[in-house]
Each structure stands twice: as structure tokens, then as C-alpha cells.
Amino acid sequence: MSINRVNISGNLTRDPELRATQGGMQVLGFGVAVNDRRRNQQTGEWEDYPNFVDCTMFGNRAESMGRILHKGMKVAIEGKLRYSSWDKDGQRRSKLEVIVDEIEFMSQKQAPAAPQGYQQQYAPQPAPQAAPQQWNAQQAYQQAPAAPQGYQQQYAPQPAPQAAPQQAPMPPAQESLYDGDIPF
Known part of the structure; x- marks a missing residue:
């Protein structure tokens, strides 16, 4: 058995x-920088060393993510590794990439500013806030429509019966438990 799962954030x-394949499937390619911390032997200080990871996403999600993702955005990715190799100009080339199964946005970097007219016309406006209203049971009862006479007599609210206070039941006497008595 082998496991091929990758979790990265960067x-x-x-x-x-x-881009699209000849069959029409959408393919989204992007890179993620993941930092690795190492101690500098000369200074003794901890330093970040970036690792650059190529990521690929397929299908309809690739198309929709292409509209949302942009440079500098922090994401968390779950996927699997895929190794590819090919010949180019007589040289053997290869790469290891992450095939994205799940992606989560970890920060919202601001996209480039929209034109001024767009911001005024299409920017989300805060919803008008209504003044909070107090609910008054007496007013609601007085404003409710009158019920037919027979209904009032038959279904009028009656005072709730008062139950006598009871003592809590005593727990049964504890018998000693053995490992064989436990069902799990």
C-alpha cells in the first residue's frame, strides 16, 4: 500500500x-511559495527559505478558480503529487507538481482597485438598519383579532397546573464492574 497525499499552505x-486540453477540459496552473525555516550556520539566526511548488487543477472548478485566484493570495491546498518527464532539445526534463483536490482561501488580498465610477455604482451598500422593536405580549394580545365565543370558552388559556416538588430519585447501588462487563 502507498499513500500519495500533500497538504501545503503558502x-x-x-x-x-x-488553458484547455484538446478534449475541452479546463486546466489551471499556478505556483505556490512555501517557506522552510532553517538555522543559518554562520549567524545562528533562523531564516526562511522558500520552496516553489507548481500546482495544477482540472475541470469546471479550474475555470471558476482562475477568476478568483491572484498573485500574493494565501491558500491552503490538499492534493496528490504527480511526476512528469519529457525530452526537450535532446535533454531529459522532469517536474514534480501537486494535483489540487481541495483549495481554501486563507487571506483576502485586495484586488487591483476598480475604476471610480464602478465603485460608486456597483459597490455593495450597507443594508438599512431598522430600529429594533420591543415585543410586548400585552399589546400583541390586545391587538389580536377576537376569537368566536365558543372558542374562547373552550380554548382559553388556563393556568398551568402546579406540580408538587419531587425529590431526585436515588441512583441504584453500584456493583463492582469487571472488564468483561464493558461492552466495548
């Missing part, structure tokens, strides 16, 4: 690139 190193 910042996008570039804007995603959306």
Missing part, C-alpha cells in the same frame, strides 16, 4: 494560467 507566486 502564497501564490504568479497569477494563474487557464
